[in-house]
Amino acid sequence: MNHIEKAIERVRTADRESSSPGGAYSDPGGVEAQNVSVAERLNLDLEGLRGQGFITPDVPRSQSAEEYRLIKRPLLKRALNREVASSNERSNLIMVTSALMGEGKTFTAFNLAMSVVMEYDHTVLLVDADVVKPHLTRILGLEDRQGLVDVLLNPELDLSSAMIQTDIPNLRVVSAGQFHSRSTELLASRQMDRLAEEISRRYPERIIIFDTSPLLATTQPSVLTHVLGQIVLVVEAGHTPQRAIKEAVSFIDRSRPVWMLLNKSSGGFGTGYGRYSYYGYG
Amino acid sequence: MHEIWLQVIGYLRDTWRYRWYAILVTWIITMAGWPFVMQLPDQYESSARIYVDTDSLLRPLLRGLTIQPNIQQRLEIMTQTLLSRPNLEKIARMTDMDLSAQTPQQMEAVLDMLERKINLKADPRSPNLYTITYEDSGPQLAKKVVQSVVTLFIENALKQAHRDRDSAYAFLDQQIAKYKSRIRATEVKLLEIKRQYKGAIPGDIGDYFQHLEAAKEKLQATRIRLSAVKKQRDELMRQIENRKSQAGTKQFTIAETGVVSHIDNRIKELEVKLDGLLLRYTERHPAVVTTRKVLASLHQQKQELLELSSNSNDGSVKAATPSLRSHQLGIALAAVEGDIAFQKARVAALEEEINKIHTLINTMPEVALNLSELHRVYSLDKQKYGALLERRETAQMMEEVEQSAENIKFRVVDPPTLPLQPSAPNRPLLLTVILLAGLAGGIGFAFLLSQLKPTVTTRKDLQELTELPVLGSVSVVLIPGSLLKQRLKLTVFLLSFGLLVAVYGLVLSIDYFDINMSNYLRQIMDRLSV
Numbered sequence: 001m002n003h004i005e006k007a008i009e010r011v012r013t014a015d016r017e018s019s020s021p022g023g024a025y026s027d028p029g030g031v032e033a034q035n036v037s038v039a040e041r042l043n044l045d046l047e048g049l050r051g052q053g054f055i056t057p058d059v060p061r062s063q064s065a066e067e068y069r070l071i072k073r074p075l076l077k078r079a080l081n082r083e084v085a086s087s088n089e090r091s092n093l094i095m096v097t098s099a100l101m102g103e104g105k106t107f108t109a110f111n112l113a114m115s116v117v118m119e120y121d122h123t124v125l126l127v128d129a130d131v132v133k134p135h136l137t138r139i140l141g142l143e144d145r146q147g148l149v150d151v152l153l154n155p156e157l158d159l160s161s162a163m164i165q166t167d168i169p170n171l172r173v174v175s176a177g178q179f180h181s182r183s184t185e186l187l188a189s190r191q192m193d194r195l196a197e198e199i200s201r202r203y204p205e206r207i208i209i210f211d212t213s214p215l216l217a218t219t220q221p222s223v224l225t226h227v228l229g230q231i232v233l234v235v236e237a238g239h240t241p242q243r244a245i246k247e248a249v250s251f252i253d254r255s256r257p258v259w260m261l262l263n264k265s266s267g268g269f270g271t272g273y274g275r276y277s278y279y280g281y282g
Numbered sequence: 283m284h285e286i287w288l289q290v291i292g293y294l295r296d297t298w299r300y301r302w303y304a305i306l307v308t309w310i311i312t313m314a315g316w317p318f319v320m321q322l323p324d325q326y327e328s329s330a331r332i333y334v335d336t337d338s339l340l341r342p343l344l345r346g347l348t349i350q351p352n353i354q355q356r357l358e359i360m361t362q363t364l365l366s367r368p369n370l371e372k373i374a375r376m377t378d379m380d381l382s383a384q385t386p387q388q389m390e391a392v393l394d395m396l397e398r399k400i401n402l403k404a405d406p407r408s409p410n411l412y413t414i415t416y417e418d419s420g421p422q423l424a425k426k427v428v429q430s431v432v433t434l435f436i437e438n439a440l441k442q443a444h445r446d447r448d449s450a451y452a453f454l455d456q457q458i459a460k461y462k463s464r465i466r467a468t469e470v471k472l473l474e475i476k477r478q479y480k481g482a483i484p485g486d487i488g489d490y491f492q493h494l495e496a497a498k499e500k501l502q503a504t505r506i507r508l509s510a511v512k513k514q515r516d517e518l519m520r521q522i523e524n525r526k527s528q529a530g531t532k533q534f535t536i537a538e539t540g541v542v543s544h545i546d547n548r549i550k551e552l553e554v555k556l557d558g559l560l561l562r563y564t565e566r567h568p569a570v571v572t573t574r575k576v577l578a579s580l581h582q583q584k585q586e587l588l589e590l591s592s593n594s595n596d597g598s599v600k601a602a603t604p605s606l607r608s609h610q611l612g613i614a615l616a617a618v619e620g621d622i623a624f625q626k627a628r629v630a631a632l633e634e635e636i637n638k639i640h641t642l643i644n645t646m647p648e649v650a651l652n653l654s655e656l657h658r659v660y661s662l663d664k665q666k667y668g669a670l671l672e673r674r675e676t677a678q679m680m681e682e683v684e685q686s687a688e689n690i691k692f693r694v695v696d697p698p699t700l701p702l703q704p705s706a707p708n709r710p711l712l713l714t715v716i717l718l719a720g721l722a723g724g725i726g727f728a729f730l731l732s733q734l735k736p737t738v739t740t741r742k743d744l745q746e747l748t749e750l751p752v753l754g755s756v757s758v759v760l761i762p763g764s765l766l767k768q769r770l771k772l773t774v775f776l777l778s779f780g781l782l783v784a785v786y787g788l789v790l791s792i793d794y795f796d797i798n799m800s801n802y803l804r805q806i807m808d809r810l811s812v
Contacts, residue, residue, distance in 0.1 A: 053760075053761045068756070074753060104756075111756075237738060240737055242738060245747060260748055261756065262740070262752060262756065264757075264758045
């Protein structure tokens with residue numbers, strides 16, 4: 001973690017030096033109609049990320065990549081199928097959550113985003129909605145940026161101003177934002193609902209992935225399940241108690257499509273494709 | 283099959299999750315168990331074997347009458363009697379174990395311990411060989427206890443044998459008395475029957491029929507005789523009637539008939555006879571007296587006749603004038619009448635006899651059967667009686683023989699041993715058991731924990747649990763750091779396991795080489811302090 005943070009810090013400082021302080025941001029690939037403020041580009045330290053176990057575009061055929069390839073399909077199908085998803089459903093808003101901490105929400109959210117970006121000609125917006133413990137923000141080193149909370153607080157602020165471009169085309173990131181004492185309430189508020197509606201409508205072709213807090217930690221994620229389109233519940237194999245899983249499921253709005261994802265599984269005989277060492281494709 | 287396999291793998295994986303708890307529990311168990319086993323006091327076992335022939339006393343008595351009792355039963359009986367409270371108290375006294383007990387409860391405890399630990403075994407192959415064992419932490423005490431048990435055992439067995447013998451004798455005597463009374467009763471019954479059917483018990487029906495035939499023949503003869511005599515009488519009566527009717531027409535003078543002369547002849551005869559007698563005997567001789575009497579009567583008769591004839595010149599006295607012939611006829615008739623009466627009596631008697639025989643013949647079979655039954659019982663009883671008496675005699679003789687001979691009924695085959703080596707506890711076994719228990723406990727504990735907090739391991743589990751679609755499963759991604767860490771942890775785990783086994787080996791060798799740990803430690807301490 002230190003490794004990557006340092007790398008990103010290096011990049012950022014380099015960028016900051018180069019770009020004008022507090023100036024307008026330019027978004028070369030954005031399709032924003034309104035007042036487009038392009039976030040500064042974030043250079044991803046792919047190697048660092050890979051070292052953490054994330055999938056990266058430069059290794060498209062790792063085992064994880066293969067797995068996510070399969071995983072994302074139903075999500076995408078739902079999200080982009082106009083017949084299935086009516087405009088009310090917001091099915092392009094995907095919520096990634098889990099029952100408890102540390103099950104791999106951020107990991108899953110990021111990898112999903114990467115997977116979609118690598119293959120489909122879709123734009124992905126990755127949002128760190130875990131305002132309690134903004135892990136994603138920290139990994140990407142976006143602590144000081146304006147983020148989701150800021151957008152919610154300030155109705156003047158548009159989400160696009162919080163979007164940060166990365167050096168991977170079609171991948172944009174929104175950090176959690178500044179810490180606020182009422183962050184959780186904000187996320188559970190009507191503003192969030194309105195924001196979600198707006199995003200869903202504005203970017204119908206875009207896949208927006210939200211990395212949220214654990215369902216059993218606070219009440220706010222369960223409210224989010226009403227607001228967002230599809231719910232992905234990440235479960236850590238061999239770790240999360242069954243009781244917790246069931247409880248988490250009970251908090252989810254069942255009118256939404258809910259998907260389970262088994263993370264950190266050690267396979268088992270006959271359940272996987274056979275294990276090949278990660279380093280074999282290194 | 284695959285399902286079961288998967289499930290097993292699942293359990294193993296779940297248990298593996300809690301491996302650190304498992305190893306902890308294992309360590310706790312072994313660290314507690316092994317020292318405990320090591321400090322268990324050694325037990326020494328003393329044993330003795332004795333040969334006790336209780337049969338020799340009973341054999342002559344019970345040969346052929348009883349079956350050999352079950353060895354196991356006998357052993358149990360012996361153990362029970364041997365380990366009764368009074369006996370245990372004796373043992374405690376003999377071995378000075380009662381000195382350690384001050385209160386009655388302590389004494390009770392001592393006796394209970396004795397009862398529990400004294401072991402009496404019978405050799406299944408030789409019925410009279412018994413093994414006594416006792417285990418204690420002090421070898422001397424063990425030997426003492428076994429010694430006292432042996433002594434007590436012999437006393438007891440002797441007593442028991444005598445008791446058995448006495449009761450066997452009592453039994454015999456009782457049987458003898460019984461049979462004797464039976465025989466008496468039967469004899470009385472036989473006498474009774476004999477009396478009842480006296481004379482008519484030849485015992486054989488054939489005899490009866492002969493008897494019957496004989497009686498019948500006699501009866502027949504008598505009847506014939508009776509009828510003959512009756513005819514005679516009729517004839518005589520007829521003659522007398524004739525005479526009577528003829529008495530008017532014919533007059534007989536005494537002189538016509540030779541009656542007088544007949545009497546005269548007789549008188550003459552008798553007189554001659556009398557003379558002859560008087561030549562030899564005196565007047566008082568009975569023959570002389572009789573002859574004179576007869577002579578006198580004859581004279582009288584003559585006189586009467588003469589008187590009668592002189593009176594019978596008158597023909598009117600017909601009926602009252604019996605002639606000599608009539609008189610003769612009268613005598614004959616009287617004789618015949620007497621005969622008839624006699625024959626009639628005989629007939630009656632014979633008839634009665636025949637009837638009696640008939641009834642006897644009818645009842646004979648029953649009586650005969652009863653009788654034969656009684657005879658049979660009688661002979662059997664007598665036989666039995668004889669056998670019992672004989673047995674008693676023989677037994678007594680044999681007993682004297684055996685007692686006088688140098689027959690040893692009790693032999694201590696192996697005297698009580700003084701054990702040099704401890705027989706218990708089996709330390710290697712116990713140590714291994716504790717190791718295994720520790721492992722099992724650890725694994726069990728881990729398994730239990732895993733089952734208390736079940737998790738999800740496969741997609742299928744997740745699907746089944748939530749009934750929601752599963753997008754897929756993502757394998758664990760091993761980043762280099764974590765791989766190393768994992769490997770390290772595994773190594774530590776295996777090391778601790780290895781350490782456990784090493785300690786196990788160490789403890790085993792301590793026991794094997796019989797290293798007295800406390801001494802050793804003391805030596806080290808001494809060395810260090812010096």
